[in-house]
Amino acid sequence: MPDTKITRRETMRAEMVPDVYADQNCDQHEPRWMGSTEGDIDSGGDVGIDGVILLDAKIFPPGTKITVSEPECPDCGTVPTLQSTHPAEQIWQCECDHDWRAWANTEFS
Structure with a gap:
């Protein structure tokens, strides 16, 4: 990682x-x-x-x-909230729309 x-x-x-x-x-x-x-x-x-x-x-x-x-978001400092619980597309969102999916792909691949 x-x-x-x-x-x-x-x-x-x-x-x-x-x-x-x-x-x-x-x-x-x-x-x-x-x-x-x-x-x-x-x-x-x-x-x-x-x-x-x-x-x-x-x-x-x-x-x-x-x-x-x-x-916490590295850009805006807020904790993201879950916007969609669909298994294929969990959408996390913070105040600045940081791309949490891309972050997870980089962090955990």
């Missing part, structure tokens, strides 16, 4: 925070991910994540943290 310097921004995090009062008797530990996204990372706004994270909380010790760091 080319040695391209790209800045990344933390946009999401999750921590395995077991529910220590699970079960009818409130005496079981139930693994769960608690997380937040960009904008509420520093506000203490962690929420339970019911969506899919393909890292099963049951196999990680309490306190394990996941961070998602997305690339």
Whole structure:
């Protein structure tokens, strides 16, 4: 892979925070991910994540943290957003219309 310097921004995090009062008797530990996204990372706004994270909380010790760091555009400094989810044509777009497809072809070929 080319040695391209790209800045990344933390946009999401999750921590395995077991529910220590699970079960009818409130005496079981139930693994769960608690997380937040960009904008509420520093506000203490962690929420339970019911969506899919393909890292099963049951196999990680309490306190394990996941961070998602997305690339910032080398031209305008914004994180691209997904404009199309069609498998053959994922379209990522930032404020300056940087060609993310061409960047990926160069970066990961």
